[in-house]
Amino acid sequence: MSTVLSKKNVPDLSIEIGPIHLKNPVLAASGTFGYGQEFEAVMDLSRLGGIVTKAITLEPRLGNPPPRIVETASGMLNSIGLANVGVAAFVRDKMPFLRSCGTAVIVNVAGRSMEEYVEVARRLSDCPGIHALEINISCPNVQEGGLAFGADPKVAAAVIGAVRDVTQLPLIAKLTPNVTDIAGIAAAVQEAGADAVSLINTLVGMAIDATRGRPELGGVTGGLSGPAIKPVALAMVWKVAQAVRIPVIGMGGIMNAGDALEFMLAGAVAVQVGTANFVDPTSTIRIVEGLEDTLRERGMGSVKEIIGALEV
Amino acid sequence: MSTVLSKKNVPDLSIEIGPIHLKNPVLAASGTFGYGQEFEAVMDLSRLGGIVTKAITLEPRLGNPPPRIVETASGMLNSIGLANVGVAAFVRDKMPFLRSCGTAVIVNVAGRSMEEYVEVARRLSDCPGIHALEINISCPNVQEGGLAFGADPKVAAAVIGAVRDVTQLPLIAKLTPNVTDIAGIAAAVQEAGADAVSLINTLVGMAIDATRGRPELGGVTGGLSGPAIKPVALAMVWKVAQAVRIPVIGMGGIMNAGDALEFMLAGAVAVQVGTANFVDPTSTIRIVEGLEDTLRERGMGSVKEIIGALEV
Amino acid sequence: MTDTKTTILHQERIVPQIFRLCLSSPGIAQEARPGQFVHLRIREGTDPLLRRPFSIHRVDRERGEVQVLYQVVGQGTRLLSRKPVGERLDALGPLGHGFEVSEEGGGVLLVAGGIGIAPRFFLCEDWLRGRAGTALIGARTRDGILCHDLLRSGGVTVHIATDDGSFGDRGVVTDLLNAQLEAGREASASPIVYACGPVAMLASVAALCRAYEVPCQVSLESRMACGLGACLGCAVKVRSSVPPGYEYQRVCTEGPVFEAEEVIW
């Protein structure tokens, strides 16, 4: 009897992103959680819905010259520039730990060319323990490609289509907000075979040191993230959720469970938490707990009841 | 002798926006300063570089249903919806006061159709005391038109071209940030005869009341303004200033003289101050004073020395 | 209108979540009229960004003091409640269009729900001295009933209702109003009603007053940015004689006090 009751009191946080089953809808966002290990000392990683890795490219990349970050009002700009160990070292040195975390592993894939995306995806397909690939066609911090791939629906679809051909892994297309019509791009990657879309990546932004008359960032412009961009992210998630059939993963400025709820009400099946990890490294877990509390308070059995439940 | 010295100590803040001469580069932004009169009790309006009015349409407009505003992290969303008295009442009831303010008057023009823009501009051309028209092809808060006009370079150019044909007044095209390539749109309106561009209007955003599961705004989505968007605005101003020959007026999250300097370093000839007027109604004057102090500290004779002086 | 760096003279918690804040501001104290509000900048920096509006609860013109009675409902009011005595506070005010108090009619009926009592008090002090006044105060529980002692000692007849019956009658404040209006009708004494409180309550009060053909002024709230009439953010829907039959007015300028029958609820 008591087990039944207590079972009833634990709301079901699990969700599906196409073929991927997640124990809860809270993922750590790419580029903000390293390769997972960096947060091991402060939290139990197995409580996460999943970890999205820093972008992986074919060769190791050093990234952009410093300064790489600067704080802005309720946000931050970064111009890290896809610094990463490269796919070979990732598979060899980082995957063993990630595989052991007890949570879903989603690898963020970036490239300078269509061929690079394809090759990275192909190599990751052979690596056990990867639950999905997030194809980053939206990074604003690299000169060649990156943003260009995600800003045009045809090019975006071509990249996703090409990657689709070489891997069985579920594909999540990560979209850029720096476009006129994000819903059109979402629809295009859906047609090209994406299993889900995730949005938003950072907004292009800039900060200037007025005293020295120079850009604050080594990369001159950077990507804006954090609470400042939440309203923009939410509007785009809502728009995209109405435009596509595939699941939408929402992100942008999520700091707490209330923010996560807003994205899920707007139609996101899951959320990613980025900048918040820097402010409070246990943000993701606080959000999981907060969602659980909310469901309990509202007497809801499953987090799925919230998805897209916004009354307009 | 002393007059010469003191004269030398007063830096020259005046600037030109194409054919318009302004006593200083600080304007109150459209929609945030009413028709000027609302701020009369708290400040000396003649100290402003200029006032940009709330958008004027052909007929009076009631605007969107409340709630019309909601605060977000370091910003706010508005869905006012171009509520205004209409061009006839504006000319009759609002211009007499504006004309007497001792500052430049720029009228923000909006419309549902190309014809409406043209007709409003035509009627304003006959009204004395207007220094320029700011053609608002970028309002995100109206269903028909508004955003659509500013999101496509061809349509944007067509609107500006059509208005150009009916008025001798200097034309400032106000651009939306909700596009993939704002520099392309700036170039298009330049070719169509705009004397200047101003940017950015608000970013499309949304907020949700997670408790009630409803949008916070009566208009569902709204326009994001305030310090949160400053990095986005600055990046766009910098980009556009490099892409066009006509003067650029920068805005988006300017709260103090330091912010204004950042925009001018990035290439803005003048700035507009919007949301800051709500936080401190004397913001514009504080910024004028702050610019003056900065020039004096740096021993600069004219504010023009700062424009576009960013070292990248 | 003055935009002055006021100083916090004292601040006390009256009941859980409700605070009384006393500011030194001779300019605002001098000019303020019942029903007007002050627009407070909670703290420096950009979070929270906008000011917060609060009715003027009470003024002491001689000492140049202004009081606000407020409830902690979110980040801004929570931060306000933690401010120490002596701190400076940026206040804009007095703003808005207050109560219109007519000298005629059969007495004044004040109706207040919860924190809605705040502006009511200034009204009593300022205008009622010596005149017959009745205040009807409602809240969910005993803790929500504020200022009744002060009102009584000011010569006002006070009736109280709480949802749970923990103080005064069990019921809602509109029950009290109904009784008063009914009694008034029997006595052919038509009062003026001044109401402030949650929107649902105000709508009921307005409906009752219309039914009894009694004039009623309500004090409305809405989210505000400028507080000066410039942003049009605080719009409220009111009747209009021209199509489409309604228009929007600004709570900060045409209001916060409106004739109840003008408002479209």
Add this chain to the structure above:
Amino acid sequence: MTDTKTTILHQERIVPQIFRLCLSSPGIAQEARPGQFVHLRIREGTDPLLRRPFSIHRVDRERGEVQVLYQVVGQGTRLLSRKPVGERLDALGPLGHGFEVSEEGGGVLLVAGGIGIAPRFFLCEDWLRGRAGTALIGARTRDGILCHDLLRSGGVTVHIATDDGSFGDRGVVTDLLNAQLEAGREASASPIVYACGPVAMLASVAALCRAYEVPCQVSLESRMACGLGACLGCAVKVRSSVPPGYEYQRVCTEGPVFEAEEVIW
């Protein structure tokens, strides 16, 4: 690593713009090593959003206390300086890779510019007890010379230089270092140098040490987001044996203390 709600035990202004903050945090006090830092969340809300890193200045392991010595340079440090005793502060730490202290060599030379003295002090207390140590402290004026008394009473020989000659020698701290290294060469005693201060000073110190072939560790600063090695935001350029001859390392993880000759200035 602990992420603990610490309490402010005391906070005092030492000279204008420089404050000493003492936190209760047994966990951090226990684990901290010289050169490591704590990452402090300045206040709730989103402005400022990110934490601020500060070197651990001193710890009292028995009492579970951690001290930070900081200079007010912007919004975050200004807000920190206003925090009252008793307030909770969210601290992440100890973070980073501190000084490597070798047991050999001819004595220890500490070089500090301005607020760069902060981590130096912990180093002295923790590692130097009984060993020969010399501290070279530089600042623009007298007011910038900190902790010299404390160091002296800890048995450290202290030399001071100020730009304006208001305290110690007139000149810069690298002049003092030059003299020390020259004297050391004559005595064939090669010291280890530990340096902390503005980047320009560190670069000069590194150049001098290289010229004298003396090992040198420098403590670097950079803007930080996570402090945990995850964001790659705190990158600093260091030499690498593989093309293109350099790479980026993380100040929060591989640093803040680096071998001076690794750093590309």
